[in-house]
Amino acid sequence: MADSAAFAPSLDQIFDARPDIFLSYSRTDTKVAGELARALEAEGFKVWWDKDIQSGTDWRKTIEMKVARARCVLLIWSKRAEKSWWVAYEAILAQRQEKLILTSFEDIGAASQSWAKDLQCRRLRRPVFKSFTSTEAWGHLVREINIKRRRLPRFEFRGWLGGGIAHKDGATCVEFHPFEEKTLLSTGRDGRAILWNVDAVAELKTRSQEEGDDIVEEAAAPGGDFSFSELDGRTLWKGGFSSDGDTIFVASERGSAHVFRGRSFGNKLCELEQLKHCLQNFDPTARRNANNQFHLGVIDTALAPDNIALTIAGGRAIMWRLGAPPTFIKEVYLPQMARGRSVDCAYSPAAGCFFVTDRQGGIHRIWLDGRLDANALTPRKAPGAIMAHGRISARSNSVGELMTVASTNPSDPRLDVYTLEAGNYVRRNRNDIRAEFPLRSLALHPESPVVAVATGYRPALFAYDDAERVDIGVGGYHSAPLTYVAISGSGRYLATASDDGCVGIWEDTLPR
Structure with a gap:
């Protein structure tokens, strides 16, 4: 084993x-x-x-x-x-x-x-x-x-990271290290990014007040090089790792993405200041810029080989070469001014390009030379496209790189699954997502034809080959809607982030 x-x-x-x-x-x-x-x-x-x-x-x-x-x-x-x-x-x-x-x-x-x-x-x-x-x-x-x-997974709830609220005002993202499956990164509206070990789980700790309801205590989060805080406490929207696991990024509402070398926040490589590049009179302390187009700052980042990075903000994508300092490569204007929180980007190693979704429902491709293929995949019929990209192993009938796309809007309840064929993603099936809306995030299981969905107050899992819902264990209810869901590189762990600020951990209990 x-x-x-x-x-x-x-x-x-x-x-x-x-x-x-x-x-x-x-x-x-x-x-x-x-x-x-x-x-x-x-x-x-x-x-x-x-x-x-x-x-x-x-x-x-x-x-x-x-x-x-x-x-x-x-x-x-x-x-x-x-x-x-x-x-x-x-x-x-x-x-x-x-x-x-x-x-x-x-x-x-x-x-x-x-x-x-x-x-x-x-x-x-x-x-x-x-x-x-x-x-x-x-x-x-x-x-x-x-x-x-x-072998469809059977996830059982293990507990809450740190036994309390990991991020005040809400957790925005959670991602696993690609190879160290017990290591994961969370970001939040409190401007913090934290590196965790999945074994740091416990029951939620509450503190009683003489007047008013009991409140959940703050999580016992790691400190030192395993925690990062934005200068003015602005929201960190996304965080993640490079494909080799040796680079960390966090995308900030402040208008930039922070990049770190290694497996902690101890060695900051550079800061990709996208809004400073896009706006001549950019003020990093201001909450709104360019008629509110850039009010969310940098909302996502993706890393490619050869130290290439892509940042997304206000309908524009910028390609960078990482270094100290970073080098600007090219600015790409996305179609239809893709503004809003519902923009995702990811790098596809097999296709050799970036994919970006927008709030209009489009899915676009950006090549490493900066060329843009608008609506490279079939656009959604409703606003708010979200996607998940991953590689599924030979354990499943579906082998190779997959892309799954859905809409955050209930008027378009279908999940599209694409498989890579001859360098292009081809849609293989479409199934209805029977879950609470809005959908906030998707994650592909690496061993089974299963997608996890951040929806409602705890995750939902769907087997997309058979259009059926996969049962999960009891418990694990957040007190506010989920914002993000992630699955570890081996499929053993599932993590959830929520507007309640907590991060939940689930574990596959079937023999491995």
Whole structure:
């Protein structure tokens, strides 16, 4: 089993080494097992069975490791398997990890006295002059394997970071480090950015007052180089990490984005002063600039390779080369004056460009040479486009880079999912989001076809391949609407930020 605490960039190697199916069978059923394995491989599944174990190998340890690594365990049930100790052992391991699927080519019937007699078993039949793969039962088995293989997460609420209010007046963003899955960054309207460890969770602490309602205490937040404060306490809208995790940025209402080298705020590299560049008479202490067009300052930032950064403010995007001092590259005017808080930007490594959404519902592409492709993806039918970009691993049926886009407005309740094909994002499906509105943020799960949505007072999860809602555990209700949602690089943790200033942590409880 992978050590999540030492999660590393070698995501492809980790997941490509995992088989979709561990095939369990009795030695006397080797011929049938080989026939079934070939049929499964013809369906595109990666199958492992013990014919691949070399002589001299520690059999038990190998079996335990392979069961743990497999997406599911397919057990060929027969009268011979009923008497096999190894088959029973493999089945118990698989059942504990909720991976077990039973199939059989025989009618075992009620006469069986084994432990498996009460489990559902998919009976495969052999029609005359036809293969068992042509039957309806085979189609059902393939679908069941696909469901087990994709493994929808089961998040349970763990607690609140710091046990109190992390950001006075509301938390605006939360993002995980790309590889250190227990490290995350939060920003807020109090002008603070904080680096946390997910283990710093506790129940909310309240303080009673002689007059009035009890109030939630401030969170026990890390100090020193793990906390940053804007000079005049202006809102920090967004924060995040570079793809290698060695650069941190925070986008500020004050009109700039702060960039730090390393994994703390101890080494500030530069400040990307976008409004100072856009406005000749810019006053950083003023609350409104240019007829209120820039009143939110820099609302988002994205980092690309080769020290390229993009900042967004008041319908304009500026590309920079990071350094001390930073170098201005190009200014890009977004279509329709994309003003407002509902603008997101992200860098797509596979496509080699930035994507930007605007409050009119448009999704635009900005190349690294500064070219703008307006409405590169299908515009939303309602204002307020939000997006999430990520890479989904081979554990799911959807492999590669994905983009998901939705509107904050309830008049456009659909979630669009795009997949990267030949350098371009192509829409693969559209599903209704049945959730409270407005939607504030999206996050893609890296291992399952699932998107998390910041909506209402606790997160909602949707399986976009099947247009179904994914259940989450009890608790975790914020006292004000969510503003942001994030999922860690391995999919183990889910974080929520809210207007109540608290940051909630959820953990996937299914075996990993």
